[in-house]
Amino acid sequence: MRISDVQSEEVLAGLPSATLAPRPLARATELLRGWSAQVMLGAAVMTLFLLVALIGPAIAPYAVHAQVGHVYASPSPSHPLGLDNGGYDVLSNLLVGARTSMIVGLCAAVVSILIGGTIGVIAGYVGGRTDGVLMRITDYFLVIPDIPLMIISAAVFGRNTRNIVVIIGLIYWTTAARLIRAQVRSLRQRVYVRRAELLGASGRRVLWTHIVPQVTPLLIANTVLMIANAIFAETYIAFLGLGNPTTPSWGAMIQSSLAGGAIFYHAWWAVLPPGIAVTVVVLAATLVGQGLEDSLNPRLRAGHLAVRRFRLRPLHGELERE
C-alpha cells in the first residue's frame, strides 16, 4: 500500500481498518453499526435475564422451598409452570434460580478472564522461558478432563456458590490465556510497540500504555463468551449433584426433577423450563460474544474481485467533453 497526502475520508473508507477506530464514541458507534440483528437480539435477551436475576426473587409468586400443592401437579392458572417433585412452584424456582445462574456465570467468567488474561499477558509479553513454563501449565490444565476436576474440587472445597465460581474459573481460564497470549505476542511485534521500547520506555510502561488497552476489547468479548460457558458449567455441576444444595438454580432444578422421576411421571414442565432458560441465555451470550469478536477482527473485504454488479450510467446529455 502506498500513501500520499490524500487521506480524506474517501481513501480511508477504502481501507480495511486494521485497528479499532480509537475515539471511544466513534468506537462504540462503529461497533454498534457492525452489530447484526442477531447480536442485538442476544444483547436484548441477556438484558432481560439480568433483569430477572435482579428482581426475580421479588416477583416470584411463591417461596422457593415451600410445598404449595401436589408433587408434579400439572400447569394451572395459579401455577403456570406446574409444580415439581417437591411440590414447589416451578415458575418461582425458575425466577429465583436465575439469580444463581447469572451470578455464577458472570463471576466465573470474570475469574477465568482475570486468571487467563494475566497469564496470557505475562506469557506473551515476557516471552522466553516464562512463556514456556506458563504455557506448559496451561497445557496441563487444558488436558485435565473437566468433570473429574469438578467432582474432586467440589468434594475437597465444599459445595458453596463461591467455590463453584472458583472451580469454573479454574477450568476455563486456559482458552483466554492462549488467546490473549497470541494477541500480545503479535502486538509486541508491532512497530509502535518496538518504537516505544527503543525510546527507552520500561517494560511496565509499554505493557500498560500500549498493550493492555489494545487487548481489552478482546478481553471483553471473551468475557461475554465465557459467561455462556460458565452458565452452562454451573448447570452441569448442579446437574451432577455437586451444586450448592441450599440455593435454587436451574441446574439443581433439572437435577432434582430428574432424580425425582419427572420422566416417569411425564412431568415435562418440571424439566423443560429450566432447560430452555439455560439454552436461551447461553445462546444469547454466545451471539453477543461472537458478534463482538467479529467486529473486533475486521477481515479484508476483497470486494472488487468477487462482485461485478456495477451499473452503467448515461452521461447527462452529451456532457462535458464536446
Place this chain on the structure above:
Amino acid sequence: MSGSIDPHAAASPADSLPAPATPRASLADQPPPTEYRAAPSHQLLEVRGLHVWFELRGGGELHAVRGVDLDLRRGERLGLVGESGCGKSTALLALMGLLPASASVAGEVILDGRDIMAQGERSIRPHRWREVAMVFQGAMNAFNPVRTIGWQIAEPLRRHRSLSRAAARARVLELLELVGIPAGRAERYPHELSGGMRQRAAIAMALACDPKLLLADEPTTALDVMVQAQVLELLVSLSEELGLALVLVSHDLPAVTQVAERVAVMYAGEVVECAFTGELFDTPRHPYTAALVAATPDLLQATPLSSIPGAPPSLRSQLQGCAFAPRCGQRMQICERHPPTLAADADGRLFACHLNGGSPHHTLPPAPGGQAAVDSGTQDTERRS
C-alpha cells in the same frame, strides 16, 4: 452510444452487423451483438469519456474517474502514472468490468472495434481474461495460501477455457516457462516463493487465456530494485514476444520509463498529459507533470527535490475549473473557473492546461528547470531545508 444501458435489459436481437469473427470464437461465449466500428487495424483499445462514480457508505458520491480518454495500439506499452488515489486502479478495474456494486460507469471502451462497455457486465464478460487481462495491485500477496501456485494458475484455465486436467497442466508449465519460473516450482505453495516469483506467477495467471491486452497495476511496488528490474524486463519481453499490449500503472515514474513507450499522467481522475516517454520527462508540459518530475530523485542529477504542496482535491464535490489549480504555481484567473481540456498544442503535445493553446508561455522549461515551474508553489518545503 447513447441512452441508458441496463445490463439486464434484453439485447436487441436484430443485429444487422455481424460480429467480427474472433480467433477464439469457439472458446468464448459469443459476444452479445454490439455496434461495430471499422477501426484502423492497428488500433487495439480506444477509451472515450470513461467515468466512474462510487456511492459512499455514509451517503454521497465520489467521482473517481472523470472522463478519461486513452488510445492504445496493438503491442503498445502505455504507462499510467499519478499520485495515490487519483483513480488509476479504478480506471483499470473499469476496463475489466470488475468494479463493485457501489460503482457506476459511463463511457465507451472500444476494444478491437466494438464497445465492450455498451451493455455492462454482459458485454464485458466474453472479453475479460480472454482479451483483456489484469495483474491486480498486490496480486502477489493475494494467492490462496493453501493451494499450490500451479493449481491456482490452472484454475482459470479450467474455468474459462474448459481445458482437461492434463491440458491445463501442460499449459501451466508453458506459462511458467514464459514468465521464467522453473517448472519445479509449480508444486510450491505461495509462502515458499519469494515476492518476485509470486509476482511472476500472478503475471502467468493473467496470461493464461492468451490476452491481447495486459493491465498491470503496480506490478513492482514493494519489490526490490533488482527484482523490480527483472519483472519490468519480463513485461517488456512478453510484450515483444507475444505482441501483447500493456498498460502499466505505477506511481514510480522512473520504473515506467523503463517499460512504456507512451505515458499518460493522471490527476484527480483525469488524464492531464499524454506523451512519448522521452518527451514527457524531458519537457513536461503540464505543471503537474513538471512537479512530479521535479519531486522524483534521480541517480546522477543532484538537483534539490521539491515536493508538491497541498493535497489532491476531494473527489466528492463537483470540481470547479482546473483540478490542479490550488497547487499550481502558474495558476491564472481562468483556471479557477473553466476546466481545461486535453488538447494538442502547436507541437502536437497533448495536455490539459490553460497554458496550452497558443498562449505565449505554453512551453515550460525542460526537466531540471521544470523546477522553476513549481517553485512558487513549494516554499512550504523549500523554506525549511
Place this chain on the structure above:
Amino acid sequence: MSEARGASRALLEVDGLAASYHLRRGVSAALARRPQSVVRAVDGVSLTVGRGEVVALVGESGSGKSSLAQTIMRAHPAQRGRIRFDGQEITTLGSAQLRPLRRRMQMIFQDPYESLDPRFRVRRTVSEPLVIHGIGDHARRAELVSEALRACGLDPPELFLDRYPHELSGGQRQRVAIAAALALEPQLLIADEPVSMLDVSVRAGVLNVLAGLRDSGLGILLITHDLAVAASFADRLYVMYLGRIVEQGPAHEVISAPSHPYTRALVSVTPRRTPRTGGAPQILAGEIPDATRVPPGCRFHPRCPVATDACRRSDPQLEPLPGPGGAAGQHLAACILAPDRRVVQQTSR
C-alpha cells in the same frame, strides 16, 4: 561535507559487528537431529556516521540492513564486534545504562501506518518520549511538542495535535514519527526506509525535512533500497550484500564510478528519470541467497557476472581503490577485480 569531522571522532562507530538469528527447528528436524539453522544476518560490518552527516546504507531486502539497524539500536544482541556511540562503548550495556543513551539515538521505521499507536493522539505520541525521560513539566512539554511538529513541517501544530493517526495521511504520519523521534533532540537518527512507502509527491517533503535536520548537526543513517534516494541525500554510501559491506565511499563517487560488480548492477538497474540512457541494465539473475547458506569464497560469486575461479576460493575484504576517494581511504570495495574493473570503466566513459 563533514567527512573530516566524522573521521576525527565519529558519532557512531561500528566495528566488525555480527548478529544472527537462530531459526526454530520443527519437531521433525529436532528429532532428526538436524542442526539448528543460523541466519547470519550481519556478518562483520564496520561503519561510521559523523555529526551532521547523512550516511546511506543500500542493498536488497534480505541483505541485512534492518538487522544491522536493530543491532546498533541494541534491540537485537550483537554476537561479535563493537558499537561505539559518541565515543562510549555501548555493545554490552544493560538496559538501565542504555536508557539515558536512548535519548540521544532514535530510530524511525518504514511503515507510517504501523509506527504510531492507533489509540494515541499526535500530542501524546510526540510527548511520550519526553514523559519517558522525564523531561520538562506539562507546559514545557507542550512547547517542545509544538516545536518538534513545526520542525517536521506540520505547521501550525494546533491543526494536528488532537488528531489520531487514522486522521492523518501517510506523509503526515511519517512526519509525526519523525517529530516524536526529534522531540528528545537526539544526535543520531537511524531511518529505516523512511520514504519507501510514501508517494513521490510526499517523499520529497519528508526527505527535505531530514536534510534540514542534517544541516542542524544531526547524524543520520538512512537505510534504503532505492539508490536514487540515497544518491540525492547521502554524503556517504555503504552497499550491503548478504550481511557484508561490499562497497563504501562518498555517495557521488560510488554512484558515478561503482567498483563492485554488485554496486554496478544496482546502479545500472536503478531506473532513471529519463528513459534508458547509456548501456543496457545489468539485471542479475536470481535472488539474494538465503543467509543460512552463505556461498563460500566471495559471497556474491553465484550471481556475479564477472566471477572467476579465484572468486570461489578467496573471500575478498574491503580495500581502498585507486582514484580520489580511494586514495584518501574513503572509497573501498570488496572484490578481487575491483581496482582493474574500475580503471576499465573509467576509460570507457
